[in-house]
Amino acid sequence: MRACAYVTQRQVAEEAGVSRTTVSLVLNAVPDAHISPPTRQRVLDAARRLDYYPDAAARRLASGKTRTIALVWHRAPDQTYRDAFLPGLLDGISRAARRYGYHVLFRPVAVDEPNGTYVELARGRHTDGLVLSGPRSDDDRLHRLHAQGFPLVLHGRLQDTEIPSVDVDNVRGAMTAVNHLLGLGHRRIGLITNAPTVYAASQQRLDGYRRALEEADIVYDEALVRQGNFDEESGYTAVIDLLTLKHPPTAVFIASDMVAIGALRALQEQGFSVPSRTAVVGFDDITAARFITPALTTVHVPTFGLGWSAGELLIRIIEGDQPHQIHVELDTELVVRESCGAAPPHRPGPLRGCYVNER
Amino acid sequence: MRACAYVTQRQVAEEAGVSRTTVSLVLNAVPDAHISPPTRQRVLDAARRLDYYPDAAARRLASGKTRTIALVWHRAPDQTYRDAFLPGLLDGISRAARRYGYHVLFRPVAVDEPNGTYVELARGRHTDGLVLSGPRSDDDRLHRLHAQGFPLVLHGRLQDTEIPSVDVDNVRGAMTAVNHLLGLGHRRIGLITNAPTVYAASQQRLDGYRRALEEADIVYDEALVRQGNFDEESGYTAVIDLLTLKHPPTAVFIASDMVAIGALRALQEQGFSVPSRTAVVGFDDITAARFITPALTTVHVPTFGLGWSAGELLIRIIEGDQPHQIHVELDTELVVRESCGAAPPHRPGPLRGCYVNER
DNA sequence: CCGCTTTAGTAACGCGCGTTACCATTATAC
DNA sequence: GTATAATGGTAACGCGCGTTACTAAAGCGG
Missing domain, CATH: 3.40.50.2300 (Response regulator)
Known part of the structure; x- marks a missing residue:
């Protein structure tokens, strides 16, 4: 299994015949950098030719931002029920993340795990913020994280807390x-x-x-x-x-x-x-x-909307936008099928119920 | 939103009255490092006292390993069907990852996304390896990644390929x-x-x-x-x-x-x-x-087993163990309920069918 | 022509950590 | 007593990138 050869900024610089600094300035489109159009183009061409991708770790270390958010998913005895929400929620979060140029870490927490093992994600700077689904009320490390100013969003409101949250009404x-x-x-x-x-x-x-x-x-x-x-x-x-x-x-x-x-x-x-x-x-x-x-x-x-909202709210908080609403409540929608007696009981066809999931 | 103050190795070193090198050696339990038990203890105490967590980015940069794997989830027209597999699969991957000290990135690929956008994860060194679920046969960037020696595992076999895979029989x-x-x-x-x-x-x-x-x-x-x-x-x-x-x-x-x-x-x-x-x-x-x-x-x-196997196989490949089996096939199990006529049609009770999901 | 500003680009530092090379101080062998 | 090795620890380098401070050249008004 041959190790991959990675292309670095330095190689792009050599290829383009400029300094590494210039490459960085061009590729990050730094506003006030003085780079002439031809030089700029040479750098872009070189980067494309070498199929250059910046090293995530180096970039994170230098910038202090991971551009990553994490979903902490508390597994629970009611798992079958909660599993039904995961695909939509995760899709929503991921799409919001991608929209803002973030990545998504997924971290399930097993039922028997001690409280707050996920704080390693925050304190170890794996992520810029956390979405917590199924927070436990007795989780003191959660409140400590919040007190330290670490960006958090809860899915499912916790009582008596000012931690931002997302839920349905x-x-x-x-x-x-x-x-x-x-x-x-x-x-x-x-x-x-x-x-x-x-x-x-x-x-x-x-x-x-x-x-x-x-x-x-x-x-x-x-x-x-x-x-x-x-x-x-x-x-x-x-x-x-x-x-x-x-x-x-x-x-x-x-x-x-x-x-x-x-x-x-x-x-x-x-x-x-x-x-x-x-x-x-x-x-x-x-x-x-x-x-x-x-x-x-x-x-x-x-579920998708909840994920999207959680992701977006979290990213706003990370980026310092003071969101006007720290507790988001989404509307639900009644889906009329057969069990209430309002719909015809046996419409022929492969689907039952007048509602088809929007995704 | 006050920024978090992070504890660094240097601070631990000062607190313990040793050099930063020593802290690193102790905390990583380097085998041949000559550290006396008392010094060792002082470092451990200091780290605990300050609640020190190493910076993931710095560690990745220095070590060249991200200790992260990613699940690339191809959304498709058959989504409702595929969604049913996501919770189990993701749980399996995550548990395997955690077992080996890895993190999990989740990356859905939308139906309308161009092929191979996920390679940024690999080339940008966000992850040490990829699990691809629902690979497309016309994905040439996938084969290029594999040719470059980048660790990959497919969920759902692709025809005519030597890329490791996991699937049911x-x-x-x-x-x-x-x-x-x-x-x-x-x-x-x-x-x-x-x-x-x-x-x-x-x-x-x-x-x-x-x-x-x-x-x-x-x-x-x-x-x-x-x-x-x-x-x-x-x-x-x-x-x-x-x-x-x-x-x-x-x-x-x-x-x-x-x-x-x-x-x-x-x-x-x-x-x-x-x-x-x-x-x-x-x-x-x-x-x-x-x-x-x-x-x-x-x-x-x-589904859990598939996720677990995919995660474990991928990590083995990443860590250079030559796995004996690069195409894993898991056994299925027949679940007898009512529709085949072999089970009593109306057992009273809340559950139908003799089988209860093992999780 | 000179002094000043703008333009174009570079050298150098630091992010936090893993690691190697190195230096003291003791123990051990002869 | 001296050569050698083991012990306990540190200084310094580099990972790849963002960023700042700086330089050199060119433009420009007087």
């Missing part, structure tokens, strides 16, 4: 879902949360549910509320619990598709056919939502 | 699927390919289908074969075409879950209920396979 998303069910005539609408309400997103979706009911003059009834826990199983048991009520809800808003999928299964097993007897609306719009039967009506989370 | 995977159907008593087994057979994987899965039939002394009948094209729609139309036969197959092996999902839809619409009238086995085991009705029996592709 969970309250409005939940309201859209519930309003849709209200619009279909439902009055007894159950709720299964996506997770325990210690999670900020979970609490927010609950809030949205309550606000939508409130605005429709329906009193909030805690008997119709159950707690999900990221996975199918939690939805399965939660909805069965709901069905034991004397008056089970005619519709259920389930604040996570993964949980909803478990719930759908239980509903069908118990003879509560969806949507004819019980309408269901989920949240997240994971890929499987389109494929399950009945196809799941759900609140679409713009 | 498509032939055996297809054979497993078809053998399973044969074992259930089926004799007329149709095939819908995952893609046009110019794709190597597609041809291999077709080969596996043929070999399985051959070994069962069943003559290959081209009338039972249709071509898929990555997406649901292609499966939808392909299977409808199969159903126009006087004697439609009693079982269909569909070499892609995505294509199979479209086919399932068509079968159900046409009254060919699955699995009672037509058995179906897919390939890939995408997340949706578990959730569709009936749950799809399919050939599981170990």
Whole structure:
């Protein structure tokens, strides 16, 4: 395996018959450098002829900037659910990065890893900033990094912090879902949360549910509320619990598709056919939502947009632009499919549901 | 946004009362350096006290190694299908990288990007090696990189090349699927390919289908074969075409879950209920396979394993170990669910299918 | 012609670290 | 006691590039 021969600035300089400084000035298009057009052209030609690429390490060392951002991806017990977001998020971040001339480092953090091992990326100057997805609230090294002025953006808001963040507007998303069910005539609408309400997103979706009911003059009834826990199983048991009520809800808003999928299964097993007897609306719009039967009506989370926003916000912070908004909230979009009863249940054709992912 | 103050080796040296050289020798645990235990300890203490992390750029420049590998992810028209592999693959690569002390750069290549823009990663010394997923056969810069001795690993084999690669054993995977159907008593087994057979994987899965039939002394009948094209729609139309036969197959092996999902839809619409009238086995085991009705029996592709193998193989090459195998083929595993008719159709509980993803 | 500014380009420094060559001081061998 | 080796450590170089300070030549007004 022969080692690659790399072309350096010095070689370009020799080829062009100028000094190395001149090469640097030309290739970086330094504004106030006095380089005559012919010289300039000679340098450019030489660089092209030799297929010159600057050495990233040298450039970073000299400039003090890595032009790299990193995505720190906290793996968690709810992984299947989180995996659904990764491709879109990463694509969004990467595209934003590329747009501004940055590279992207990916750093998963395993469940059993001690807190804050990723700080090496920051302190070791591998990256100019971090996007953290799935931050842990007990992560003190995170706050220390922020206190030191290291550029950070969170995906998924952490409570009580001034660290910039990017997330969907969970309250409005939940309201859209519930309003849709209200619009279909439902009055007894159950709720299964996506997770325990210690999670900020979970609490927010609950809030949205309550606000939508409130605005429709329906009193909030805690008997119709159950707690999900990221996975199918939690939805399965939660909805069965709901069905034991004397008056089970005619519709259920389930604040996570993964949980909803478990719930759908239980509903069908118990003879509560969806949507004819019980309408269901989920949240997240994971890929499987389109494929399950009945196809799941759900609140679409713009994963690409979240990635893009996180990347762009982070880069702005790195480059010292004072962003006007340090907490970005993106809008969701209701995707009407079959499970809510508003769409024709069996449109022939390969796709189910009126919505096709925009990418 | 206050700039971070970074700790350098020099500061550690001062704190410990030794020279910078000594610090470097101690922290890198240089074998033949003569450092007394007390001095050694003083340096370690000082480094810890100051929370010292070496500057990545400086280290790269001095050592000539980036200790970074990159995943080049070719986005393509079949994106939904490929996205299903990204989380596992990336996790596998990252874990392998971390195991060997490497970092991972992620670089998506958009559909409309000109060929070979990613070579900047290599030539600019951002990375010591590349994993390319979804390589294009007309990518001449790829071959040039390889000819220059730059470490490369392909995910998905390219024909006629000596570039190291990692993939599943498509032939055996297809054979497993078809053998399973044969074992259930089926004799007329149709095939819908995952893609046009110019794709190597597609041809291999077709080969596996043929070999399985051959070994069962069943003559290959081209009338039972249709071509898929990555997406649901292609499966939808392909299977409808199969159903126009006087004697439609009693079982269909569909070499892609995505294509199979479209086919399932068509079968159900046409009254060919699955699995009672037509058995179906897919390939890939995408997340949706578990959730569709009936749950799809399919050939599981170990995405994590592929990523791990690619990462490990690449790092071996980078570090000069001559790997004994430059083309790694991983085994698949048949996941029996409902669509083949071998599993009980309605086991109560939140999960469908006997298989739970191992992660 | 002189002094001043502008133009065109270069020499030299430093980024932080790995590494090699080198220098003192002791221990060891004879 | 002296030659030799081992021990403990340091000074200095170079990695490739960005950048600053400087020089030399040319333009230009008086």
